[in-house]
Amino acid sequence: MSDHRFSSVPTEEEPGCCHLSRKVKVCLCVLLCVLLCVLVAVAVVVGVLMWPRATPPRAWNGTGSTPHFSEIVLGRCFTYTQLLRPELGHADCGQIGKAFTNAFLSKDPCHSSEQDYQLLLKLTSQTIPCHSSVFWSKSTQLAHLYTRVRQDMFTLEDTLIGYIADGLNWCGDAGSYEMNYQSCPHWRKDCINNPVSVFWDTVSKRFAENACGEVQVVLNGSVSNTFDKNSASAYLNPHWPRRSVLNPVSSMNNTFGRVEIHNLHPGKVSVLKAWVMHDIGGVYSYHTCSSPIIDDLKFILSKRNISFTCEDDYRPIKFLQCVKSPEDSSCRK
Ligand SMILES: *[C@@H]1O[C@H](CO)[C@@H](O)[C@H](O)[C@H]1NC(C)=O
């Protein structure tokens, strides 16, 4: 009771402090400790919450990482290795997922390198049978329709690594362990050595290097800007736009010309067969097998001792187009 009196009488504070009972002192001490602990805890929590905001990731001009990137990668890996190609059932999807994110997390997204992806490449190595590689340029949909029907044929996106990454976007930040979901470097506006462009160049190169026997390429004869005026540089200039899955029309155009044809092995690849396809009902065919751009392609390959053939509107692929437009006159003969 006396304790209570003391604490509630402020005028007696000074002398009172020395007469405090042991019990009160212990109580005060405990109270102080608790208070201190609470303060420290609050400081830590606030610190943790504020930290990312203290160093926000850099802002870029390109779209940010695909939401749920890691989950998508893992899910696709299991889908591919367990359901689509069970012969790859031994692949370790957990490790593949980790190797993928480790390739770019906590790194400057403008200094991505082939080296970053080496472990991922190793974990996803896959043997593609000879005579079954299909390249494409500006014909993504049709080429994939073709390999979907011909399950023995493979575009890059039909291999494990291509299947996992197709259509995704990703980047990290040098100052954080997190992915950057806000923005990522745009290949033209920011930097060309960004994680996505470097990835596609790296895996395209391996895909081309591993190709053997007769290989095919599906080309789009119905686009003007792809192959005309800039055609030679499109095939020869190493700084030409990289593949970007987010913008297939504008920038996915030249991985074949810039990376893939230069990495075909003359000893392994006997012939490259080009199919120049035209849109059904398209107003104008910009390119055919007799276009100068095809000559350029032929020339590049001949210098590398790879023979080349070209066919306009290759029938097996034309049939696929005709499924969608059965009434078109070109489909009725
Ligand atoms: C050619 O490219 C255009 C524009 O990207 C696309 O709409 C069309 O489907 C493509 N045609 C073929 C045959 O791939």
Ligand SMILES: *[C@@H]1O[C@H](CO)[C@@H](O)[C@H](O)[C@H]1NC(C)=O
């Ligand atoms: C590839 O896309 C870029 C961006 O739109 C375009 O400027 C360029 O002309 C295209 N290249 C070819 C060869 O079509």
Ligand SMILES: *[C@@H]1O[C@H](CO)[C@@H](O)[C@H](O)[C@H]1NC(C)=O
């Ligand atoms: C192509 O073959 C010719 C003769 O068969 C040879 O002299 C030349 O070195 C080869 N070129 C390449 C790039 O392999």
Ligand SMILES: CC(=O)N[C@H]1CO[C@H](CO)[C@@H](O)[C@@H]1O
């Ligand atoms: C080319 C381009 O659009 N660059 C822009 C990228 O984003 C920064 C700011 O985030 C702008 O200042 C640039 O103009």
